[in-house]
Amino acid sequence: MIVVLGSASMDLTTYVAVAPVLGETVMGREFRTVPGGKGANQAIAAARAGGRVSMIGAVGDDSFGDPVRRTLAESGVDTAGMRTVEGPTGTAHIVVDDNGGNSIVVVPSANATITGAEEGDAERIAGADFLLLQLEAPMAAAITGAEVARANGTTVVLTPAPAQDLPDELLSNVDILVPNEHEARVLSGVDDLDKTIEWLLERVPVAVVTLGEQGCLYAARGGERVTVPAFPVTPVDTTAAGDTFVGALAVALGEKKPTEEALTWASAAAAIAVQRPGASSSMPTRGEIDQLVASRA
Known part of the structure; x- marks a missing residue:
């Protein structure tokens, strides 16, 4: 069982040839509204990859709340831990350029109400094999979730995004940290990988750094380092790549796949996602992941 504690939002995505700089107006070619949020993205990615997944989070009572909740449920995610609160659902305002790169402004809204564990949350976390955390909800929620997980033997996987300083009371309860290269360098304050x-x-037992087109690097304290190359693809939209990777990685590790095999499988999931527009709409099924992995063998 995988439990995800975090954000659920509506992505408002505009596609442009070149993203505007400060003060500039450019013409877009397409606009989409797609359910997202880093928490919901990871939950959907894990469920589509074959995992048994439960989501803890919140949506608003506005017009975005129901479609976000419905997308989770239709993807196979247990939404019993999702609350509906008064006010707007969280939103992410995304600009995607012709190279698949993106810039994002997140407005937490309902996600800001996730400040700790409510009735039933601790039981869900305690009964899980993995707890997936991100930082689009208040830090207090991540700290509480990680503490509950550690007390009950649940493996904590943290995606430190948006990048920010992390308190020791969170890091001390993290088992696997999965930053991208930028986030890793923000955390450490140094440029050398x-x-x-x-x-x-020095702070977590295992780090998995995603390196974009360069693949990913797994490092365990006092143990092995494994580098897995990325699958060569032409990206369309990289918005959900990291979340897809984490969701699939949790499924692979839960199935006791060897480290390199698990990393390859998660990388395949991310490679499929970046070839499709949108966040939750881009995430592959288990069969699609298996097929791409088999093509590399």
């Missing part, structure tokens, strides 16, 4: 990895492993 090897030194960044050393800094991370």
Whole structure:
């Protein structure tokens, strides 16, 4: 069982040739509204990859709340831990350019009400194999969730995004940290990747740094380092790549796949996602992941 504690939002995505700079207006070619949020993205990715998944979070009582909740449920996610609160659902305002790159402004709204564990949350976390956390909800929720998980033997996987300083009371309860290269360097304050990895492993037992087209690097404290190359693809929209990777990785690790195999499987999931527009709408099924992995063998 995988429990995800975090954000559920509506992504408002505009596609442009080149993203505007400050003060500039550009013409877009397409606009989409797609359910997202880093928490919901990871939950949907894990469920579509074959995991048994439960989501803890909140949506508003506005017109976005129901479609976000419905997308989770239709993807196979247990939404019993999702609350509906008064006010707007969280939103992410995304600009995607022709290279698949993006810039994002997140407005938490309902997600800001997730400040700790409510009735039933601790039981869900305690009964899970993995707890997936991100930082689009208040830090207090991540800290509480991680503490409950540690007390009950649940493996904590943290995606430190948006990138920010992390308190020791959170990091001390994290088992696997999964930053991208930018987030890893923000956390460590150094540019050298090897030194960044050393800094991370002083604080968490395992770090998995995603490196975009360069693949990913797994490092365990006092143990192995594994680098897995990315699948060569032409990206359309990289918005949900990291969340897809984490969701699929949790499924693979839960199935006791060897480290390199698990990383390859998660990388395949992310490679499929970046070739499709949108966040939750881009995430692959288990069969699609297996097929791409088999093509590399």
